Amino acid sequence: MIDSALIPEGVKRCPFWQFLLALAVTGAVLLWGVYALLLCWFKGLNITGMNDYYGFALWIWADLAVIALGGGAFFTGLLKYVIGKDELKNIINYAVLIGFICYSSALLILAIDIGQPARNWFIFWHANVHSMLTEVAFCLSCYFGVLCVEYIPLILENRQIDKVPFFHNLSHNFHEIMAVFAATGAFLSFFHQGSLGGVAGVLFGRPFGFREHILIWPFTFFLFTWSAAACGPCFTILITKLTEKISGKQLVKPNVIHLLAKIAGWMLTTYIIAKIADTIYWAFFTLPDQGFNVMHFYSNNAFYGPWILFTELIICGVIPAFILITRPLRERPALLVTAVLLASIGVCLNRWVMVLQVMAPPVMTFDSWVLYVPTWPEVATTILPVAYGVILVLISFRYLPIFPQEKELNPIDSGA
Amino acid sequence: MKIDRRCFLSLGMGLSAGAVLTPLPWKLADDSSIWSQNWEWTPVPKDDVASYEKTACSLCPGGCGLLVRKVGNRAVKVEGMPRHPVNNGGVCTLGLSSLQLLYGPTRIKTPLKRIGNRGDGKWEKISWRAAIEAVAKKLGDHRKKGESHMVAAIMGSDRGTVPQLMARLLTAYGSPNFFRMPSAQDAYESTLYLMHGVQAMAGFDVDNTDYVLSFGSGLIEGWGAPVHMLQANSRWKATGTKVVQVEPRLSNTAAKSDEWVAIIPGTEAALALGLAHVILKENKQCDFVSNAAFGFDDWVDENGQQKKGFKQIVMASYSPEKVATITGIAAEKIVRLAKEFAGAKRPLAVAGRGSGNTPVGFQEMMAVHALNALVGSINRPGGIWTVPEPDYVKWPAPEMDQIAAKGIQQGRLDGAGSSNAPYARFLLNRLSQADTKNKYSLKALLVSGANPLYSLPDTKAVQKAFDGIPFIASFSSYFDETTQYADIILPNHVFLERLEDVPAPRGFHKPMIGLSQPVVSSKYDTRHIGDALIAIARKIGGTVSSAFPWNNYETCLRTTLADKWPMMVKNGFWWNQSYLPSNNGAGFHTPSGKFEFSETVFSTYQPVALEGDESAYPLVLVPYDHMRLSSGYVGSPPFMMKTVSDKIVKGNDGFVEINPETAKKLKLADGQSAVLTTPKGSVNVRVNVFDGIRPGLLAMSRGLGHTAYDDYLAGKGVNVHSLMGPVEDPLSGLDAAWGIRAKLTKA
């Protein structure tokens, strides 16, 4: 193969033309997204489906969702480097890669979303420390820096790069300090996941999003961090399983997966209990004080009904949590995949509800529901990060030793 | 090369510090944000010395005083003039938006001559000299051919120096055909003419009344002097003046009234007479009818014929029970309303639907006026006043040469003032009946301050009538529908560039003249219509020319206003503050010298027969007026359009209001598309399901469906006038069609 020199030693990769084809297909999708992005910048956000009542687009949901799903990076890092679950070293690289993709996408999305992209740095320069978004911006940017630091050593491990002594040593040094970065990352993530939750939770003018506070943080602050810690690893497992399926080989040993699944399961279980408690408190204490009945937010419109609450809490919460904490269940591959899939959907649904549904119900008695329908540029720019992520996975998987156990699990026949 | 930890860390820190210290990223970020704050396509208004200029608004008959804020020579804001007798600092949406007319894209910038077919919008720029010559030649030719009477003029008003110059031009030239656009004023004037024997305007002392009974008048929707009425309405709230609104639809006036009486439309005259019945039965009428009125009781005419008095007619035919079946209002309510009305100290009954541009039946108008007479609210504080026509235009009668005299003798095209319509002055509704009723056809038409091709009912027929007129000249400042259909355009200045008297605010109870003063110098190659008319007359020559002794319009205006001029320039207006009309002999110039109840008008109940067959058209369509849309000759500027609800126009779709019950019967849901058909035409609309409208009734806002003007207005909604048709009132000859039968079907 033309690029064999770059491929890690002892592993087998698909033919180069297949790789190129896959790149081309996702590249086309990526270009479509980039075109939409440029349209948003040069024509303005009028080409979106947003309006003055509905200022948050599909991509903001995508932003929050990818950050939650990318939560596998910080939480797995925390488990491995800080808590010392060493087996997880076999999946941490992939977790970091997924995290890197998710967070770089998130930053890109924010750059599309703002009406004056050239002024994006005002958020740092004129920072309002009371704003959850300021907190998000600071922590997100810093944590992205951390992810870079965590991802760079992986790049440096590429066969050819590693041959350069400078990079070899650099990589070594990075590894040595990784625990510090992992701890920093976990700390930062705690805050930005939390402050993303705070974004809706502090909106005391929007009863659907608003939650009571603990100190300066609304409940959603904690719930977001918690759910990211629970569902991020689920997503890492899901993507690992998907990669195994597509590449046709096992990449990570089951015990590693099961360990992560078990931990995620317990996180999910505790999270969902807290979330249900939060919902009950909100429905029976917070809302009535503001003059609302909980059904106000689930009726009189064409889309949002109690089904969404049920799906989020029960189908995508209680059920996967139960599967993941029950050993016989989680060790059945089909159920495991179902559970991590449901958990991933659940956290996405939660982010949808906490971003997009917040905008929809009327608050003034003489206002009405506003449902938002995204336009194609929003869909394209929302898919853009997915395409970008796939490309990054394709390249990283091909050229970098992402899965330390791959060689051992898939010995190459000398005849091949 | 070996990198140890220390080296590694210092490298990292060095890189970070380096990046921060180089000016490049900061400079770039800063520059980009500065650039985004100074986009050259986002205008930066120039600053200059600020000042205020006084003027008077003539965009509607309201006559508000305005203060215009200027920066340098730019007008930047319109405000109401504080302490002005009409609007005391208030101002309406149209006045506020007038700068968008002044600086807007629909202005006509030079004189134009049509080069394509009529209405194609193909024009050629011509000079003012050429334009004046063209009009003068056309008129001169007709005069030579003895066709001077075949030239007509349509104006928005007949009062003040400019309409009088136009009327004078026609008279000296030899045509009796000066037209004023129709409105409820026509019916009011005819009523005052018949019952008071005077040629006067109706004024309403709304500030001193303590009970208002309105027969569908849009008291806060453009009726009378709009801003004056809005302010009166607030005073009524403060003083506890009760307002009763009789109307089949919950208009804004009905919504703000103290009591909404949702009558069966078209039966208002019966209600008024029913109320009269109760007042008379209860013997609550006041001395006015016995002292100063004629025809109240049975009488014998000069031929010895027994005539029925108003009292006998009303007592015989309008018992509350009977009226209840006609009007749909419970008999007890009729009795209560009558007692309240008669029991009030200074009650006032008013008529004229909506802003006063919807026709009213003569009987209805007179019945309402009779109610005022019964309680004595005629020419007294808090009542309806006769306000003399402005009398400051005292020019000597023009010298008439033979052609002129002969032309005038031909009589008016519409027969107004003649035996078949003795009480009417202008009957523009008869214009579209050219083939059938009119004695002769028009050869030329001059239009100013009016947009008949949009505003007159049955637009198609009006257009057909215009097709039969070989020469149409428009003096409009804007490309309105009529102007687009003209052959030549002599654009007037916009009022903010114009010096002009603005007399007689509609419905105002005291004689008053506002002064429109040029706030900014004229922007384009436009000319004051007064100057254009003088120039045309000069060009025609002979006695026509000598009828215009002034060198220019300004001289004409100054000499005409004479001793009022200094006060007008100083205050922006003149008024006769102490005016109070006489409510005894001196106020009445009828044959009896008293207030007269007309037997012919009241003898039988005659509701206006709406056009259309009930079986084919089971519903009734009525137009309504809306303060956020201009329904007069000026189209709504962009600011006004912005304020209009998306339940009135959405995209280009116009809406029709319908009661939920009616909508359900027609299986139409809110917002759904439908086809609205009247005997005059068929249009696509969407339905606005609204609880506040009477079942069976459809209502559509005026002021939409323009085909002319700019992209901010043209093509939006439906012109309700295109669906209406005139119905002549047999008593007055005036159009009385307050609605038309209609049907609505799913699209």
Add this chain to the structure above:
Amino acid sequence: MKNEHHGAKKYGMVIDLDKCTGCGACMVACMSENNVPFKKDETDKLRSITWMRVYKLTNGKAFPDTEICYLPRPCMHCAGQHEGHSPCVSVCPATATDYSSETGIVSQIYTRCFGCRYCMAACPYHARYFNWWDPVWPKGMEEYLSPNVSPRMRGIVEKCSFCYHRYQLAMDKAYVSGRRELKEHEYQTACTQACPADAITFGDLNNPHHKVHKLVNPDNAHHGRPQNSNAFRLLEKLGTNPKVYYLSSREWVRKSGDNYQAEDRKSAGHH
């Protein structure tokens, strides 16, 4: 001067809904005063910049018991539960909207706003508007633009400023004549001035001599809660602490100001 009121101002508005006729003059006065742009189609009300918007309320009853009330809605200049904790100000990450403790006015700095729209999400009154498009005036119409308020660029948020430039101009004038305090009439907003129904009253809620204070008698110990029984504020229960008060003699109108879905309806009205 005896009647002069010193100290922090709390500019606010009282709108008498019994008087308001829904005529829309306040909306146009505001657009004209503040260089608000417009487009060819403004019928999508979800994307139409109207710093002042007049809502139409109905009592929901069938013909002929239907009633209508118009409710003009500028920015409420919310103070929040502690002065300056407005829903929008507290969330803006770039301090592009600010609460003035001197006047109580919530400002908007157009050149600093970067268009994240978080403040819009925070405002329950929908008083904030995004510039989805570049503002474009038809050729020639830029001539009427006022130099006192800068036109806004695409991609940023704008809203009612209580005509702050009028405050500045009035202050400048006062300073020239050696005063530091404004008289009531010296600072009035464009909508107040234009309203033909005299429905809008504007002034310093902290000043007992000002009409606004007399009309609602705000209880400053309880976040400005009105003590006039006909007065109410929109969404009081959310704790936004608005500085725009409404007057209505009709109970259904007063009740439309807030949500009462979870409570005994008897306790509705103001509390």
